[in-house]
Amino acid sequence: MKDVRRQRIAISGIFLMVGIMLGSWFARVPQLRIELGLNFAELGMVLLAQTVGVLVAMQLAGHLSNHLDSRAVIRVTSLVLPWFLPLMAVMPNAITAGLGMLTWGVIAGLLDVSMNAQGVEVERRARRPVLNSLHAVWGIGALLGSGGTVLAVRAEWSLSSHFWIVSVLLVVIALFSGRWLLTESPAASPPSKRTAKVGFLSGWTRAVIVLGGLGAAVALCEGAVSSWGGVFLSEQRGAAANIASLGYFAFIVAQTGTRLVGDRLHRRFGAVALVRWSMAMTGAGVLVAVAVPSVWFGLAGLAMAGCGLAVAIPIISSAVGHGTKSNTSLAIARYSTLHNAGVLSGPAIFGWLAQTFGISAALTCCWCRSG
Structure with missing residues (x-):
């Protein structure tokens, strides 16, 4: 130990x-x-x-x-x-x-x-x-x-x-x-792994694709909230620049604090239940930010979203790693391809939604997509 x-x-x-x-x-x-x-x-x-x-x-x-x-x-x-x-x-x-x-x-x-x-x-x-x-x-x-x-x-x-x-x-x-x-344990990295050929399609198992899609959806929501939260406070709630800049700070502090106890919550409630509750917390945060016309409730909503989005990605990454019996790094690499696609597309998709439907509607849409 x-x-x-x-x-x-x-x-x-x-x-x-x-x-x-x-x-x-x-x-x-x-x-x-x-x-x-x-x-x-x-x-x-x-x-x-x-x-x-x-x-x-x-x-x-x-x-x-x-x-x-x-x-x-x-x-x-x-x-x-x-x-x-x-x-x-x-x-x-x-x-x-x-x-x-x-x-x-x-x-x-x-x-x-x-x-x-x-x-x-x-x-x-x-x-x-x-x-x-x-x-x-x-x-x-x-x-x-x-x-x-x-x-x-x-x-x-x-x-x-x-x-x-x-x-x-x-x-x-x-x-x-x-x-x-x-060094990777024999269970995670058997001798056959070293000689097996890794092709372009290797590692794209059904589990990796499903979990990767889920990770991409969560990353899309996280990228949208963290990148556009300050803009929402400024444009929709009339926050001054110094207050609007606290949007990302509130989000990242809440996210980091939740992750400090995330492993304990994972052990107590299990992965599936915790991810469901985390998505519910994210939705509640978005609802508070969008429904209540107040700068401070907007900040509180972004912090709640940070709490909700905190545990999902680590839990999904863990599930990918433990779900493979051969090459952990390969499985995580394939999953990360989809996850990073969500990271890349999140702010852009949110920008299009915000331009078309407004920032409040875009926030709601992004949460619905991840939930």
Whole structure:
């Protein structure tokens, strides 16, 4: 049990590292756009390149898992990924920035698949759910990264200096965490796995497709609420800019807090019942935000939606990993392809619905789709 606890701390360190990196990055994107001289269209293409890289990585991860276990992939990618922060700060133009983000997306995608596979492996050995707490650690890291960026801006650190300091910190975390990661157990990774050929259609089982579709629907709703919540408060509730900006903060804090107790709830109520209740909580949050014409009720509704959407993705990811008897990384890679399609399409679909039917109706539609 002591070894499992140490291994859980190790993979928690990787989740924390990724959260800090993304929190630092997203908080600095506006300044990066100015320093690189990108217009809004160019910035959009640069950010899209990262998403394309992640989707490419989902396909590469399946083939890579035929030769390397998740521990080996994490040890390499977690040491390489942090250096993209200072690298992006010195890109000379939109083309090189796009290529940098494409490569970043590939490395990040490989790491994402492997660290979730490690989380499933910890669950197997601990014989209890842990993925919710791991995703909570990611959320804490994102809050720390964004908070650190606020302090760096106030201290008037340059973009490059800030990113160098963050990168060094992340590499130190990765080095310590990588020492205690798990090799995949024989049950999860039999010898035949290493010799079996992984084709384009490999791993697309019925369970993966069904769970992937469910994950995509939840991701669509999560992306819509988190991306457009502030716009809803501003346009529909007349919130000032500083109040509207609290929309995402309320959402992510509520989501992270719920994930801290999500594994306990998972053990007590079971996966199916918990997902149903979480979707009901999401619906209640959307209803509160849409039905009550108040800024503060709008914030409360977004927080309730954060609570509701918190546990679904970790539970679905766990089900995918435990549902395969052969290659955990391949199953998670295939599932993540569909999940990330929901992440990518969520804000865009919501924008079309909002333009056609209004933001309030769009929020309701997105919840109905995920529920």
